[in-house]
Amino acid sequence: MAEQAHDLAPAAELPDRGGSFLFQPVGARQFVTPEQFSAEQRQFFRTGVEFARTEVVQQRERFADQDYRVLRDLIAKAGELGLLGVDVGEEFGGLGLDKVTSMLVAESQAVDGSWATTFGAHTGIGTLPIAFFGTPAQKARYLPDLAAGRKVAAYALSEAGSGSDALGAKTVARLSEDGTHYLVNGGKMWITNGGFADVYVVFLKVDGQRFTAFIVERGTAGFTTGREEHKLGLRGSSTTSLIFEDAKIPSPNVLGEIGKGHKIAFNILNVGRLKLAAFAVGGMKWSLRCGVDYAAQRKQFGKAIAQFGLIREKIARAAAQIYASESMTYRAAGAIDEAIGGRSDPSDVMAAIEEYAIEASIMKVASSEWMFQIIDDMLQIHGGNGFVSDYPIERAYRDNRVNRIFEGTNEINRLLIPGMIFKRAMKGEMPLMEAVTRLEQELADPRHFPAPMGRLAPERRGAEMAKRQFLFAAKSAATLGPALEQRQEVLAALADSAIEVYAMDSILGRTLVTDDRVELRDALCRYFCMESRERVFQRARTALCAVVPPEEVEAQLEQLGSLHRYTPVNSAEVREGIVPAVLEAGGYPLAYA
Numbered sequence: 001m002a003e004q005a006h007d008l009a010p011a012a013e014l015p016d017r018g019g020s021f022l023f024q025p026v027g028a029r030q031f032v033t034p035e036q037f038s039a040e041q042r043q044f045f046r047t048g049v050e051f052a053r054t055e056v057v058q059q060r061e062r063f064a065d066q067d068y069r070v071l072r073d074l075i076a077k078a079g080e081l082g083l084l085g086v087d088v089g090e091e092f093g094g095l096g097l098d099k100v101t102s103m104l105v106a107e108s109q110a111v112d113g114s115w116a117t118t119f120g121a122h123t124g125i126g127t128l129p130i131a132f133f134g135t136p137a138q139k140a141r142y143l144p145d146l147a148a149g150r151k152v153a154a155y156a157l158s159e160a161g162s163g164s165d166a167l168g169a170k171t172v173a174r175l176s177e178d179g180t181h182y183l184v185n186g187g188k189m190w191i192t193n194g195g196f197a198d199v200y201v202v203f204l205k206v207d208g209q210r211f212t213a214f215i216v217e218r219g220t221a222g223f224t225t226g227r228e229e230h231k232l233g234l235r236g237s238s239t240t241s242l243i244f245e246d247a248k249i250p251s252p253n254v255l256g257e258i259g260k261g262h263k264i265a266f267n268i269l270n271v272g273r274l275k276l277a278a279f280a281v282g283g284m285k286w287s288l289r290c291g292v293d294y295a296a297q298r299k300q301f302g303k304a305i306a307q308f309g310l311i312r313e314k315i316a317r318a319a320a321q322i323y324a325s326e327s328m329t330y331r332a333a334g335a336i337d338e339a340i341g342g343r344s345d346p347s348d349v350m351a352a353i354e355e356y357a358i359e360a361s362i363m364k365v366a367s368s369e370w371m372f373q374i375i376d377d378m379l380q381i382h383g384g385n386g387f388v389s390d391y392p393i394e395r396a397y398r399d400n401r402v403n404r405i406f407e408g409t410n411e412i413n414r415l416l417i418p419g420m421i422f423k424r425a426m427k428g429e430m431p432l433m434e435a436v437t438r439l440e441q442e443l444a445d446p447r448h449f450p451a452p453m454g455r456l457a458p459e460r461r462g463a464e465m466a467k468r469q470f471l472f473a474a475k476s477a478a479t480l481g482p483a484l485e486q487r488q489e490v491l492a493a494l495a496d497s498a499i500e501v502y503a504m505d506s507i508l509g510r511t512l513v514t515d516d517r518v519e520l521r522d523a524l525c526r527y528f529c530m531e532s533r534e535r536v537f538q539r540a541r542t543a544l545c546a547v548v549p550p551e552e553v554e555a556q557l558e559q560l561g562s563l564h565r566y567t568p569v570n571s572a573e574v575r576e577g578i579v580p581a582v583l584e585a586g587g588y589p590l591a592y593a
């Protein structure tokens with residue numbers, strides 16, 4: 001029947017754009033995978049790993065008490081190695097490298113949550129607004145020092161009264177009569193690197209109306225930072241408020257256009273989300289190593305606990321989620337690099353990043369939640385020892401919690417995902433309605449459903465059908481019209497389905513073009529898809545039941561169910577295709593370098 005099957009949207013009809021994974025067949029397009037990293041990219045990763053191992057880990061106990069000098073020294077050393085300037089142009093002291101390298105460097109620093117957050121705030125959300133939106137004079141003034149680690153950057157968007165609702169900021173800037181400076185009053189909250197940064201990108205409202213970015217230097221008259229927050233985790237990182245009391249900010253420090261601060265704020269958050277995913281890949285691998293190490297040496301009932309099925313299940317799931325996260329993260333980074341196409345104009349870079357904003361939100365939610373699950377499972381493997389501070393997994397558990405809160409909470413990112421999909425569909429940029437029409441044809445004649453053959457055929461079919469389940473639910477949700485915006489439970493269910501679809505599409509697309517360690521890769525895919533397809537169905541069903549009139553629910557569920565018919569796999573058997581390799585490697589078994 002395969003020859004009668006048709007695609008929701010054949011690859012040839014679509015350029016590769018953000019969100020196109022929802023419509024294109026699995027494996028329709030090649031994308032960047034870790035197996036294709038260049039020698040230079042691998043070298044950067046190794047440099048980062050070596051720096052983290054020899055410098056960051058060694059200093060951890062010293063900066064755990066917020067010793068800013070230690071953090072500053074580490075930033076300076078990272079600068080000497082070129083780890084801070086990957087995204088900064090060469091003319092301003094950086095390296096101007098691709099986003100894949102930038103993500104690899106982020107991943108390499110995930111040996112400690114406090115350090116990763118300090119590093120991420122400096123290199124990402126702190127430095128990039130100037131790199132992408134600064135005037136030549138601003139770039140020349142700030143970037144060389146930031147790329148070299150002589151100065152530290154911070155990004156200040158949140159206020160006590162406006163976190164998720166960032167545009168509701170109340171801090172006001174008024175131009176002085178002589179036009180030389182702005183007088184600023186108000187405050188920012190929870191600013192990473194707040195206590196010791198030199199350069200702050202701050203979002204203010206000019207005349208209380210026009211949301212605008214400014215560069216504020218430490219030492220500016222009227223500008224001070226508050227006390228360190230006492231936090232659940234990330235206790236080695238600095239988090240303070242910023243206080244502006246008639247602070248005088250020179251007029252040339254306006255960053256970008258007056259009234260266009262939202263463009264900077266939200267575009268930079270997309271970068272932050274992508275980088276958070278890369279840090280999470282590193283954090284997940286670190287956590288798995290902790291769990292595996294403990295499981296191998298801890299004995300109960302006369303054997304190592306690593307021999308017990310329920311421990312092995314956690315190890316297999318973690319490895320599969322890491323494989324998926326890696327696949328998604330570097331696929332998106334590679335797609336952005338391709339969209340940038342070697343151009344160095346910041347507006348081209350920003351446009352490319354914006355194009356993949358759906359993927360950025362997907363990865364932010366998925367990576368933060370999967371990392372949380374992995375750390376939780378690895379802590380569970382430690383039993384009572386997981387609950388005491390002698391073992392590093394306890395700190396990781398606390399450090400990790402905030403990942404679901406910053407860079408846009410996971411609720412906000414969940415709302416953004418379907419919001420962007422529907423918006424692009426309405427603008428004709430995404431073939432959502434065409435795909436729904438094809439799905440209706442398929443449902444009328446199921447011989448048209450895809451019937452892949454060969455390697456990982458059941459998983460490929462599962463992923464194709466998951467796309468259809470997403471579409472089926474999206475079609476019903478769309479009938480709500482503008483009221484859909486208020487139905488957050490429906491939007492979140494659609495977001496969750498899209499997340500799983502991107503994950504399955506990425507993990508399969510990567511595996512199908514890779515021919516080393518085939519059995520292990522296939523097992524990782526099978527384990528992930530086995531759980532993922534269940535989650536898609538459950539979330540699509542939730543969305544459907546929330547919007548369909550009661551008298552139609554049964555019929556609609558029957559149709560949705562026809563997209564979910566398959567023979568489940570033996571999970572223990574699949575698990576055993578993974579766990580021996582993880583135990584042998586002492587962690588995630590597919591190293592880059």
Ligand SMILES: Cc1cc2nc3c(=O)[nH]c(=O)nc-3n(C[C@H](O)[C@H](O)[C@H](O)COP(=O)(O)OP(=O)(O)OC[C@H]3O[C@@H](n4cnc5c(N)ncnc54)[C@H](O)[C@@H]3O)c2cc1C
Binds near residue numbers: 160189192410
């Ligand atoms: C350690 C740490 C470091 C940080 N670093 C920085 C930094 O460097 N720079 C910076 O600018 N900020 C930073 N933040 C702030 C962070 O970005 C905000 O805390 C975050 O955006 C959430 O805002 P909020 O805390 O005001 O929560 P709120 O916006 O008040 O949200 C509270 C809850 O309501 C939910 N919610 C809000 N609106 C909606 C909605 N429309 N629909 C459904 N649910 C909703 C949220 O998801 C959340 O669960 C940091 C925070 C922490 C804890």
